[in-house]
Amino acid sequence: MALKPKILIADDEPVTLEVVLERLQAEGYDIEVASCGKEAIAAAKNSSFKLVLTDLFMPDITGMEVLAHFVEHYPDTPVIVLTGFGTIETAVEAIKRGAYDYLSKPANLDEIVLTVKRALEHKDLKEQNVALRSQIQEQHRLEKLIGQSTPMQQLYGIIKRVARTDSTVLITGESGTGKELIANAIHFQSNRADMPFVPINCGAIPEELLESELFGHEKGAFTGAFKERRGRFELANKGTVFLDEIGEMSPKLQVKLLRFLQETKFQRVGGSRTVEVDVRILAATNKDLERAVAGNEFREDLFYRLNVIPIQVPPLRERAGDVSLLIRHFLNQHCLKKNIPHKRMSNAAVESLKQYDWPGNVRELENVIERLVILTDSEEIQLHDLPKRMQTCEPVCAEPETAPIELGEDGINLKELLDNLENRLIVDALQRTGGVKNKAAKLLGLNRTTLIEKMKKKQIDFPL
Ligand SMILES: Nc1ncnc2c1ncn2[C@@H]1O[C@H](COP(=O)(O)OP(=O)(O)OP(=O)(O)O)[C@@H](O)[C@H]1O
Numbered sequence: 001m002a003l004k005p006k007i008l009i010a011d012d013e014p015v016t017l018e019v020v021l022e023r024l025q026a027e028g029y030d031i032e033v034a035s036c037g038k039e040a041i042a043a044a045k046n047s048s049f050k051l052v053l054t055d056l057f058m059p060d061i062t063g064m065e066v067l068a069h070f071v072e073h074y075p076d077t078p079v080i081v082l083t084g085f086g087t088i089e090t091a092v093e094a095i096k097r098g099a100y101d102y103l104s105k106p107a108n109l110d111e112i113v114l115t116v117k118r119a120l121e122h123k124d125l126k127e128q129n130v131a132l133r134s135q136i137q138e139q140h141r142l143e144k145l146i147g148q149s150t151p152m153q154q155l156y157g158i159i160k161r162v163a164r165t166d167s168t169v170l171i172t173g174e175s176g177t178g179k180e181l182i183a184n185a186i187h188f189q190s191n192r193a194d195m196p197f198v199p200i201n202c203g204a205i206p207e208e209l210l211e212s213e214l215f216g217h218e219k220g221a222f223t224g225a226f227k228e229r230r231g232r233f234e235l236a237n238k239g240t241v242f243l244d245e246i247g248e249m250s251p252k253l254q255v256k257l258l259r260f261l262q263e264t265k266f267q268r269v270g271g272s273r274t275v276e277v278d279v280r281i282l283a284a285t286n287k288d289l290e291r292a293v294a295g296n297e298f299r300e301d302l303f304y305r306l307n308v309i310p311i312q313v314p315p316l317r318e319r320a321g322d323v324s325l326l327i328r329h330f331l332n333q334h335c336l337k338k339n340i341p342h343k344r345m346s347n348a349a350v351e352s353l354k355q356y357d358w359p360g361n362v363r364e365l366e367n368v369i370e371r372l373v374i375l376t377d378s379e380e381i382q383l384h385d386l387p388k389r390m391q392t393c394e395p396v397c398a399e400p401e402t403a404p405i406e407l408g409e410d411g412i413n414l415k416e417l418l419d420n421l422e423n424r425l426i427v428d429a430l431q432r433t434g435g436v437k438n439k440a441a442k443l444l445g446l447n448r449t450t451l452i453e454k455m456k457k458k459q460i461d462f463p464l
C-alpha cells in the first residue's frame with residue numbers, strides 16, 4: 001500500500017486541532033500535531049512532511065515564522081495558513097512570503113480538505129515537472145550519436161581524441177549527416193564542457209548582421225546600434241564557437257575571421273578597443289570547400305586555418321547497417337516525446353529503409369519516423385505505411401543481399417569487412433527468430449552467452 005501523505009498541523013487551540021486532525025485522518029492522511037510554533041519547527045527536524053497547515057497566531061512564535069522556516073529549509077513543502085476572521089491582510093502577506101494558500105477560521109472542514117488535496121496535487125505536478133525537465137536536459141546533454149558501423153566507430157575515436165585538444169576542427173559532410181551533433185559531442189567531451197557552446201549559422205544571417213553577431217558592436221556603430229552589444233565570440237569566452245555553414249561566409253568576413261583566428265583578438269564593429277577572448281573553433285559545411293577554394297569562392301589561407309583537423313561524416317547510405325539502430329532510436333524518442341505507446345517496425349519495412357539511398361541522410365530518416373509515429377495507427381509500422389519512394393523492396397526480398405567480396409587492386413580491410421558481416425548475420429538471425437536468443441545463437445552456431453556478449457559489445461538490441 002502506498003504510504004499515507006504526512007501532514008503537520010500547528011495550532012494552539014486544541015479544539016481546532018482536534019476537528020481538523022480527525023477529518024484529515026478520515027481522508028487518509030497521516031497527521032502529526034504541534035500545539036505551538038516551536039513544536040512545529042522541532043517536528044520538521046524529525047519527520048519529513050508533505051504539507052504544513054499552520055495557524056498564524058500562536059503564543060510563542062507566530063505562524064509567519066513557522067512559514068518562514070519552512071520556506072527557507074523545506075521550500076518544496078507547501079504551507080497553508082489558517083487565519084482568524086478579519087485578518088485578510090496578514091493572509092495576503094503570508095501568500096507573499098511563500099504560503100501556498102490561506103484559509104479563514106473557523107475552519108470549514110470541506111474547504112480544508114479541498115485545499116490540502118489541491119496543494120498536494122500541485123506539489124506532485126511540480127516534482128514531476130522538475131524530474132522531466134532534468135531528464136530532458138540530461139537527454140539533450142548526452143544527445144547520443146547513434147550508429148555502430150565501422151565509419152561511426154572511427155568517428156567516435158576521432159571525436160574523443162580531438163575533444164581533448166583545443167584544435168580547430170572542420171566537419172564536412174552532406175546535409176543531415178549529423179555535423180552539428182558531432183560539434184556538440186566534441187564540445188561536451190572537452191574540458192570546456194561547462195562553458196558555453198555557441199553555435200552560429202553563417203548561412204542564415206545577412207553579411208552585415210553576421211559581422212556584428214560574431215564580433216559585437218559599439219554603441220552607435222550603425223543606424224539602430226543604440227547600445228553596445230557583445231558578439232558570439234565574446235559570449236563564448238572559455239567555451240566553443242560552432243561556425244555552421246562556414247562555406248556561406250562572405251569574402252569580407254572571411255578576412256576578418258582569418259585575422260581573428262591568427263590573433264585571437266578583434267575589435268567590435270565600430271570600435272577601436274581590442275577584445276581578447278579564448279574560444280575553441282569548430283566549423284562545419286556541406287560544401288566541398290576545396291573546390292570552393294579552387295573556384296576562388298573561399299580563401300585558401302582561411303581553409304587551412306580551419307582545416308587543422310578535418311572530420312568527414314559519411315552519408316547514411318554508406319552505413320546502412322546503422323539504419324535499424326537509428327530507426328529504433330527515433331521510434332523510442334518520438335513515441336516518448338508525443339506520449340504515444342511504443343511502436344515497432346516490421347522487418348520488411350526496416351529492410352526497405354536500409355536499401356533506400358537517403359539523400360537527406362539522418363535528418364530525412366528522423367523526419368519520416370516522426371511522421372510514421374503520428375500517422376500509423378497500428379503498433380507495428382508496415383512496409384506499406386512507408387512513403388512510396390522508400391518502399392525499395394517487396395517483403396519477399398527482405399533478405400539482405402550479400403555484397404560480392406573481392407580482393408581488389410588496393411586490397412581490403414579484412415577486419416572491417418568481417419566485423420560488418422558479423423553484425424549483419426547477428427541482426428539477421430535475431431530478426432528471423434523474432435529475437436529469441438537461444439534460437440538465433442543456434443542459427444549462428446554460437447552458444448547463447450557468446451551471442452549475448454557479442455550483442456552487448458556491438459550494442460545490438462532486439463527488437464530493433
Ligand atoms: N548519428 C546520429 N544519431 C542520432 N541522431 C542523429 C545522428 N546524426 C544526425 N542525427 C539527427 O539528425 C538531425 C540532423 O542532424 P544535424 O543537424 O547534426 O545535421 P547536419 O549535418 O548539421 O545537417 P545540415 O548540413 O543540413 O545542417 C538532427 O535532428 C540530429 O539529432
Ligand SMILES: [Mg+2]
Pocket residue numbers: 179180244
Ligand atoms: Mg547543420
